[in-house]
Amino acid sequence: MSAFKAIRYLMSPSSIAVVGASRTPGKIGHEILKNIIEYGFKGQVYPVNPRATEVLGLKCYPSVSSIGKPVDLAIIVIPAQAVLPVIRDCVKSKVKVAAVITSGFGEVGNKQLEAEVVKTAREGGMRILGPNIFGVYCAASDLNATFGPKDVLKGSIAFITQSGALGIALMGWTITEKIGLSAIVSIGNKADLDDADFIEYFNWDNSTRVILIYIEGVRDGRRFMEAALETSINKPIIALKSGVSKRGMVAASSHTGSLAGSAQVYKAAFKQSGVLIASTVSQAFDWARMFSSNFKFYGYNTVIITNGGGVGVMASDACEKLSIPLIDPSEELKNKLRRFMPPFGSVKNPIDLTGMASEEDYKGAISTCLSSEEVNAIIVLYCETAVTNPVMIAKTIASSIKAQDKPVVASLIGGSKTQLAINELNYRGVPAYNEPYKAVDSLSAFFKWNKWRTKSY
């Protein structure tokens, strides 16, 4: 079976067997099954465990072949030495794809067993995800087949991770940071299905707008770059590449068994393929937030709209640093903008509505810039004041840009109400951050990708 077809079964199976399903809370074979049930997967779920007749209210089977009905996806949570016979049984039962959660394969030197598992599967027409993974999540099919947190938020970011521990921890992070995901894939040892296969899949997948990949090393560099290049033209790929330092490379290689490769080589290859390289976890998700919105690229001419001089200055500095051109508004535009500020406001760019700015002032200034052909993108800044309600400001900003696809990013600084306002904006599809730099940096990533793309078309 092709990787693409196998991944479709993996992401949207009609039926799942959980081999190693357990009645003991805390055990991985229990937690995965529980997540599948509680997240609301609509297809068939078959626990498999020869020592149980029922697990979590579902009838339990002694083996995959004993289920007697078609199984698309087998999730395998049993000790490494018991995996091979189960794979044979899966092949016999015409299972399409197996996600092997189990560790103790290539990453601890047990490469022969790993190779045999893959060989057995592929000869039988089945494909393998893993081994050494925490599972898979797909928003579109309500499938949380991971032993990570349950309440993953739905969105349009596909997250591929080589590191299991980091991946699970970041699942939790996305929930507290209110970041929505279309898919999560733990690729682990990637003995069969690998990064390139998933990049190709997510390129096709309509529920995914941006791909975020945590990567330590790549096996087949050429194939990865080909898949990345083809995909980047269509949707952005953000890479969080670790193992770029000498010690990091050694650690990555002992940790995953894959060669990390020199920073320079990766950087050059990624750049050529249009892959955006993020420096930190938060930067990667900041960018992903930007790309998960529904904006079109109109050009680089940008204005800053602010209610605080200080943050306006900071954002101007960041724009210069990140090569975002700030326009000088025409007299016509200036005159229109004057209506939304007191006399001591500024219609130069940054457009300073002053601390007295109301929701209506923000609305007026944003709408004016959105309908101006001089402006291709807007950075909206807000400092929490005693006279404004941040959540109302957020709602007004969001409604001002509704049905518009000109890029607008926001930075809101303040206390707990401002945090709610940031969440509100993000929820309504306006990328919003808690400081000016992040907003400017994310817009810059959007420009960078579009620049590469325009050149490459």
Add this chain to the structure above:
Amino acid sequence: MSAFKAIRYLMSPSSIAVVGASRTPGKIGHEILKNIIEYGFKGQVYPVNPRATEVLGLKCYPSVSSIGKPVDLAIIVIPAQAVLPVIRDCVKSKVKVAAVITSGFGEVGNKQLEAEVVKTAREGGMRILGPNIFGVYCAASDLNATFGPKDVLKGSIAFITQSGALGIALMGWTITEKIGLSAIVSIGNKADLDDADFIEYFNWDNSTRVILIYIEGVRDGRRFMEAALETSINKPIIALKSGVSKRGMVAASSHTGSLAGSAQVYKAAFKQSGVLIASTVSQAFDWARMFSSNFKFYGYNTVIITNGGGVGVMASDACEKLSIPLIDPSEELKNKLRRFMPPFGSVKNPIDLTGMASEEDYKGAISTCLSSEEVNAIIVLYCETAVTNPVMIAKTIASSIKAQDKPVVASLIGGSKTQLAINELNYRGVPAYNEPYKAVDSLSAFFKWNKWRTKSY
């Protein structure tokens, strides 16, 4: 009166007059008085307003001179054109220092009135903070004389800000981010008391461990640098300098009336004076968090302790990028560390306790490294797992390093429980962050400052 003496009165007054105290909620003259009362200021508070007999339950006076008792600090919240007569009345009443909240002075071109206010005050032996400020906060005297958020957390970071809007917004930010402050000063137009005066004061002030200053422009560069140099030897100064780009400079100059100056000049001058330049708001507070802990400098030799290979690799990369030397542990140290991990863990640096790491494993590994002379500093990393409770891990980390002053920074990635764990660590004096880069970056700032200091002694 000397600036130093005036600032002591400003920070720890025995008595305060609020000139322009108002009974109307939402008005600045109401909100400041309310904050002063509700934050629990222990000294005398006298509302002054000729059109009221009582404000917020306190007897109200028609003028400062009519109070008939000594007043250390006058907070002035009346229109600009009414300020001068009040200053004269304050001088007559031997007020020590006046904080002029009122705007509409130098920042809108009204420089002559501003100069006259300062001249009148100084000739009468009184000093002026402001005008065009949001007030002052001092943890030691339970004084929140600002119209910003009330519930400021006490700590050891002194925050000086030139921007009012940003300053107030950041007050809210420190509350939600659980950052403790020793003082907040809005310096506004700094017509009299300025950055340098406050830097000198906080150098002396024992409740302050680190000074964070948001600065757009400096009037007397030489004096600023002298104060900064003398202070930096003793405690770190973190500068958030904005207005470093061309457009940012213009905006800063129109916004505050002060010359921003070229980025190069500031960078060189700051560097020479040991001032640490932060690039973003969050970086400035990340560093401040590090410096507000009670660590001593033992040298640069660092180890990483982790429960996740991926984050270990990321932290290694960050250490190389930020020039933090990671040691190769001796055989003796390695043997000691092996007790706290399964056989497939790693005693190389990063020390990988694996995903199976328990609280006791963290405790053992941290204690071992703290008592080893090979190790000068520790970076502790944690990825939330299903088998550990992040808050218990945090408590264990904190108790392991109790009464030790060797630097330990932590990064914890995960969901809402992990956020609680981060708060717990910060509360207990262990700087903790939500991703590896921030922890490494903050340790790097600590090293950088100590390097400069060691050279300069």
